Amino acid sequence: MKRTFLLLFLAVLPAGIVFNQTIKSPDEYLGYELGSTFTYHHQVTGYFRYVADNSPNADYLVYGHSYEGRELGVCFISSPENLKNLEEIRKANLARTGLSGEKVTGTQIPIIWMSYNVHGNESVGVEAALKTLYTLAENKYEGADDWLKSCIIIIDPCSNPDGRERYTAMYRNLQPSIPNPDPNSWERSSGWGGSRSNHYFFDLNRDWAWQTQIETRHRIDLYNKFMPHVHADFHEMGSSSNFFFAPGADPWHDIITPWQRDFHKLMGKANADLFDDKFRLYFTKESFDLFCPSFGDTWPLFNGAMGFTFEQGGGGGAGVSVKREIGDTLTLAHRIDGHFMASMATIKVSYDNRAKLLEGFNKYFETAATNPRFEYKSIIIKGSSETSSVKSLLYLLDRSQIKYSYAGNSGKKVKGFDYALNAEADLTLEKGDILISAFQPQGHLVEVLFEPDSKASDSLSYDLTAWALPYVYNLKAYAVKEKIEASGEKVEFNKPVINITEEKPYAYLVNWKGFDEMRFLAELFKRDVRIRSAVKTFTVGTDKYERGSLIIARGDNTHIPSSFDKLGREAAEVAGAKLMTASTGMVDAGKDFGSGYSNARKAPKIVLLGGEGTSAGSVGELWYFFENELKYPVTIINASSFASADMSGYDVLILTSGNYTRYKDPVMAFLQKGGKVLALESSSSLFSAEKTTALGKAVDLKAAELKAKEKKERSDDPELLKKFEDERRHALSERSPGAIYKVKLDYTHPYTFGMGQDWFVMMRSSGLPYLSSGSNIGYITTSEPVSGFAGYKYKEKIKNTLVIGSERVGGGEVVYISDNPYFRAFWKSGRILLGNIVLK
Ligand SMILES: [Zn+2]
Numbered sequence: 001m002k003r004t005f006l007l008l009f010l011a012v013l014p015a016g017i018v019f020n021q022t023i024k025s026p027d028e029y030l031g032y033e034l035g036s037t038f039t040y041h042h043q044v045t046g047y048f049r050y051v052a053d054n055s056p057n058a059d060y061l062v063y064g065h066s067y068e069g070r071e072l073g074v075c076f077i078s079s080p081e082n083l084k085n086l087e088e089i090r091k092a093n094l095a096r097t098g099l100s101g102e103k104v105t106g107t108q109i110p111i112i113w114m115s116y117n118v119h120g121n122e123s124v125g126v127e128a129a130l131k132t133l134y135t136l137a138e139n140k141y142e143g144a145d146d147w148l149k150s151c152i153i154i155i156d157p158c159s160n161p162d163g164r165e166r167y168t169a170m171y172r173n174l175q176p177s178i179p180n181p182d183p184n185s186w187e188r189s190s191g192w193g194g195s196r197s198n199h200y201f202f203d204l205n206r207d208w209a210w211q212t213q214i215e216t217r218h219r220i221d222l223y224n225k226f227m228p229h230v231h232a233d234f235h236e237m238g239s240s241s242n243f244f245f246a247p248g249a250d251p252w253h254d255i256i257t258p259w260q261r262d263f264h265k266l267m268g269k270a271n272a273d274l275f276d277d278k279f280r281l282y283f284t285k286e287s288f289d290l291f292c293p294s295f296g297d298t299w300p301l302f303n304g305a306m307g308f309t310f311e312q313g314g315g316g317g318a319g320v321s322v323k324r325e326i327g328d329t330l331t332l333a334h335r336i337d338g339h340f341m342a343s344m345a346t347i348k349v350s351y352d353n354r355a356k357l358l359e360g361f362n363k364y365f366e367t368a369a370t371n372p373r374f375e376y377k378s379i380i381i382k383g384s385s386e387t388s389s390v391k392s393l394l395y396l397l398d399r400s401q402i403k404y405s406y407a408g409n410s411g412k413k414v415k416g417f418d419y420a421l422n423a424e425a426d427l428t429l430e431k432g433d434i435l436i437s438a439f440q441p442q443g444h445l446v447e448v449l450f451e452p453d454s455k456a457s458d459s460l461s462y463d464l465t466a467w468a469l470p471y472v473y474n475l476k477a478y479a480v481k482e483k484i485e486a487s488g489e490k491v492e493f494n495k496p497v498i499n500i501t502e503e504k505p506y507a508y509l510v511n512w513k514g515f516d517e518m519r520f521l522a523e524l525f526k527r528d529v530r531i532r533s534a535v536k537t538f539t540v541g542t543d544k545y546e547r548g549s550l551i552i553a554r555g556d557n558t559h560i561p562s563s564f565d566k567l568g569r570e571a572a573e574v575a576g577a578k579l580m581t582a583s584t585g586m587v588d589a590g591k592d593f594g595s596g597y598s599n600a601r602k603a604p605k606i607v608l609l610g611g612e613g614t615s616a617g618s619v620g621e622l623w624y625f626f627e628n629e630l631k632y633p634v635t636i637i638n639a640s641s642f643a644s645a646d647m648s649g650y651d652v653l654i655l656t657s658g659n660y661t662r663y664k665d666p667v668m669a670f671l672q673k674g675g676k677v678l679a680l681e682s683s684s685s686l687f688s689a690e691k692t693t694a695l696g697k698a699v700d701l702k703a704a705e706l707k708a709k710e711k712k713e714r715s716d717d718p719e720l721l722k723k724f725e726d727e728r729r730h731a732l733s734e735r736s737p738g739a740i741y742k743v744k745l746d747y748t749h750p751y752t753f754g755m756g757q758d759w760f761v762m763m764r765s766s767g768l769p770y771l772s773s774g775s776n777i778g779y780i781t782t783s784e785p786v787s788g789f790a791g792y793k794y795k796e797k798i799k800n801t802l803v804i805g806s807e808r809v810g811g812g813e814v815v816y817i818s819d820n821p822y823f824r825a826f827w828k829s830g831r832i833l834l835g836n837i838v839l840k
Helices: 026-030 041-054 080-084 086-097 124-138 144-150 161-174 214-226 258-277 332-352 354-370 387-399 443-450 515-526 564-575 616-630 661-672 681-688 694-714 724-734 792-798 828-838
Strands: 004-006 058-065 071-077 111-116 152-156 230-237 249-252 306-313 321-323 329-331 378-381 413-418 423-428 434-437 477-480 507-510 531-534 538-540 543-545 550-553 580-582 598-601 606-610 635-638 652-655 676-680 739-745 758-763 775-780 801-809 812-817
Touching: 026 041, 026 124, 041 058, 041 071, 041 124, 041 161, 058 124, 058 214, 071 124, 071 214, 080 086, 086 214, 086 354, 111 124, 111 214, 111 332, 124 144, 124 152, 124 230, 124 332, 144 332, 152 214, 214 387, 230 332, 258 306, 258 332, 258 354, 306 332, 329 332, 332 354, 354 443, 387 434, 387 515, 387 828, 423 477, 434 443, 507 564, 515 531, 515 550, 515 564, 515 616, 515 828, 606 616, 616 828, 652 661, 652 828, 661 676, 661 681, 661 812, 676 681, 676 828, 681 694, 681 812, 694 801, 724 792, 739 801, 758 828
Parallel strands: 004 058, 111 152, 111 230, 230 306, 606 635, 606 652, 652 676, 676 812
Antiparallel strands: 058 071, 071 152, 321 329, 378 434, 378 477, 413 423, 413 477, 507 550, 507 580, 531 550, 531 598, 538 543, 739 758, 739 775, 775 801, 801 812
């Protein structure tokens, strides 16, 4: 009898079910010994279903599917009574957070969630989850009976089934029948793109806070329904490493509470006890910090839970066995045991400290709602901010359970921190401004996501050092110290978009404001509607239209006389762009619609290079951008067949981060024929190596200047006497590990239309030199980032560098962007820039 339940919390046991006395172990079920190979995803979900069907202590829930259609599922493990009351237990917990708005009733018991294999090639995860599930469901492990009576345990065997299956399929294709521990043996090598990431080559352990990927969104939907008290995330590192468990390394985000810190120590001690017993090596307090909210440990911590990362030494290269430098052979079975022990320790510590665990969790939300520690009590997003960006922000807030409303106190003058200005400024509250109050259950998360500069105990971080959302979305926003009242009116941002005053207008108009309008343009291209865009601003009646605004003239569309009106309106609805009309081609100010200043737009054919030499993560982001955001066709050509591809029908070629030296000839040939190349991040080095390009000349000039300067400084540079143990920290002085800089824009350039005069970018490179010929479109004029950490030497270099530029090469054009404008697909303000370049 199946007890699998699908997205409905119906755990009522049908009468008359008799469970088997024993359940098959993974070995018996799979027909091979756990650790002798890697288990396919369908076998994993099969076993999870099997256990749920045959044990009174387990229920299985499918919570979604991956991009490639693989099942995302969890088992709930507990006593039969608790499983029967799962829905009540869930509600009792949610009510105590204040997030559900329901009255506090029922008993709250610890919910312990363990996720495995978020990185596909950290391949022990699934295997360890199988052993953990069996052990708990069988209820024979010491203490397990008490655990099941008092806790709900959730096991997600595979948070990234597409990546994990890519690993398993490749490994098993090449697996020798007699295990070969030789690290050079071919079954352990991965092809282009590897298998760490998901379908779009995204690192799902960098996506918790941003929720750009479907696997993350499904997981967080379920997470939000339960709000667990503990989340443990099981990973692997290189095979020469041993094992990492809590406490986490510095920096710790300032918001992590004393009790969360104490619990990290308790977790460390419990793991150490188990590992010491078996004389296994491990380390703590190193490498894996607790700062940036995008991870499977920090996101739970910032949601009131205890978040942990466990790292077993091994990974994809370790296969089922690998010889290590120290002389031993690391087996998959040994790795399974490592994560199995950490899983048991996680449950034991949570059970042993259950009263304090719940108390600390409840207090986390209660403190936020009644007395938030954030120095800014109110975040104001100006209602005049660009619509598509506001909609994207509100979508993320909804998904993060952060409440917002329209601001009250209309007309009131207050002081606040102006994000764009990066300084204190005056602000008048207006109708339509959005208020995000710190006084709410998720007040701590509001602080993490909106504080202008995130506070860390150390600058040496594993990942980003800044992410304040107003920069991510490029919004006009203020952080205000006083508590501003809500207006009580419901926020409505998806208003009807079509404002048509006549049935057969001379032209339809769309004011070029942001990404919704970009999507509209893409929709029109797909519908074969002919479009112009205005190079200058113009006015019709009282409406002023920005540069780039679209003119869809009846006179241009004589090829579709009967469907013209319908197609335009449909596209506007699909894209959410506001459609206006004009009854004449003569404007009230500016250039008329038939002028040479209204450029005809043509649907471009776009190529993105993927494969050897290109960065899979960057290719994946662009692939995702075209399929899921712009919704416009792109052809991804494998770089290895690029030289022989007929490029004559294409208009735009995108090179993401990567090394393209070997593809220089076909790229140059494409430019000679008049094509446009968008060179992102490191791909610009293909052009800076050319002495004939403006970029090449500028790079040479800058290098000569720096060399001269370096000679002068070198003899008394104290850096030269740095100690060996400080080398890593000193290397930071040259870097920006992810600080946010303001970019000044040439707002008259078509590539910046719809972006305003300033933009913000996550800088990780050192920028590009200004071009003496061509266009310097976006540049940094200050040393200081608006948010995040940048080394002092980096700051000296970054002032007066180029972020966006273009030049003519051959008969075509190259556009450079020094850094990733659409960073990990959460940097939404970069969408309009990308669209302006590729659709122009
Ligand atoms: Zn990992």
